[in-house]
Amino acid sequence: MKIVMIGTVASSFLGFRADLIKALLAKNYTVYAFTSEYTEEELSEIERLGAIPITYELNRGGINPFTDIKSTYGLSKKIKNISPDLVFSYFSKPVIFGTLAARLAKVPKVVGMLEGLGYTFTEQPSGISKKTQLVKAAQILLYKLALPQLDKIIFLNPDDPKDLLDKHDIRVKEVEVLGGIGLNLNDYSYTSTYPSQPTFIFVARLLAEKGIHDYIAAAKIVKDKYADAKFIVLGSIDKEALGALTEAELKQFTEANIVEYPGHVNDVPKWIANSSVFVLPSYYREGVPRSTQEAMAIGRAVITTDVPGCRETVIDGVNGFLVEKWKPQALAEKMIYFIEHPEQITIMGYESYKIAQDKFDADKVNKRLINMLGL
Structure with missing residues (x-):
């Protein structure tokens, strides 16, 4: 049986789809990984995984109907040459144009x-x-x-189908909700040792939508009361995005000792393990944020926003807290709660670990996903 998986960046196959590809290969399926943004090394890595990399053209950013029609036609020809039993696409543009291309190529099943x-x-x-x-x-x-045109559409959280399909009256044949795409839990070791001073960590691109400004504003409030509290920021600066934290602002906050920014790090799990509580005040329309899942697998309590995607990771008061978006004061109050009730760092951290084992184990998630794909 031949399966075509259509994504965009090759790194997403390596970082987020490797376990799924391995699970499909173990069932003796032939997997073709379609990528529109890649390096030769990444294509070689996809081959080493056991999948067959196929490159195609897709303008991931802009909306140019003529370019998109041409890309869709080219993509359909590549799919037709393979004649797969199933096309599975993910991310917005591949779902749109991959689906249309698969139907043009008369693929029997499209998800x-x-x-x-x-x-x-x-x-x-x-x-x-x-x-x-x-x-x-x-x-x-x-x-x-x-x-x-899809046989089935899969979402990661239950809010997305309501806000996309129901609100805009889009008729689809079948809808499933997967939950997070999961992690290989072997890569994230549970640790119940914590730093001696309360340490909060933010891991995301430094975008307004990811809540970096609210995190820093909350850090200022907390440090006014508890000067020894530490606030770590991990993530890249995005010079293009509107409202993103600038290098000048970051320098100002690090020099004022409000946050610590170690720059690019390769061992994010180690940094999470050396912190007390994970904080993500995102208001971006996440699926289910991966960084939060990683923190939970390591055994960290979580403070995040009560918005679609993020709310799938926290049972309020059990493994952390959900706060209203755009409310640094509310964020600060929950951080202060952990400083004043240090035993809850351990208790809620262990609850996070248990939830991650149950909900975000890639092995369990991929079994559910393969079942949803009808394989």
């Missing part, structure tokens, strides 16, 4: 997975810009065209 609704569906404190509204309208139009 798509949307891992969050992304930037265009993210509410902003100052409202959504006219440009973003236009992009969102175009995206919804394309979803209305493509999603009814």
Whole structure:
């Protein structure tokens, strides 16, 4: 049986799909990994996994109908040459254009997975810009065209189908909710030892939508009361994104001893293990944030926002706290709670670990996903 998986960046196959590919290969399926952004080394790594890498053209960013029509036609020819039994696409553009291409190629079964609704569906404190509204309208139009062509659409959280399908009256044949895409738990060792001073950690790109500004604002509030509290920031600066934390701002906050920023690190799990509590005040339309799953697997209590995706990781008051988005004061209060009740760091951290074992074990998740794919 031949399966075509359509993504965009090759690194996503290596970082997030490797265990799924291995599970499919173990069932003697032939897997073709379609990627539009890649290096030769990444293509070699996909081959070493046991999949067959296929490159195709897709303009991941802009919306140019002529370019997209041409890309869809080219993609359909590549799919037709393989003549697969199933096409499984993930991420917004591959789900749209991969689905249309698969139908053109007359593939018997086509399944798509949307891992969050992304930037265009993210509410902003100052409202959504006219440009973003236009992009969102175009995206919804394309979803209305493509999603009814799917045999099944899979979401990671239960809010996304409501906000996309129900709100915009998009008819689909079948909907499933997977939960997080999961982790290889062997890569994240549980640890119940904590630093002597309360240490909070933020791991994400330094974007407004990921909550970096709220994290820093909350850190200031906490440090006014507990000066020895530590606040670590891990993540890359995005010079293009609107509202992203700038290098100058980051320098200002590190020099003022509000946050510590070690720069690029390769051992993120080690940094999480050397912290007390994981904090992600995101308001981005996540699927289910992977960094939070990693922190939970390591055994860290979590403070995150009560928004789609993020709320799938925390049972409020059990393994951490859910706070309202855009509320640094509420965030600070929960951080202070952990400082004043240090025993809860251990108790809630262990609860996080148990939830991760149950919900985010890649082995269990991939079995569910393969079942959803009808394999």
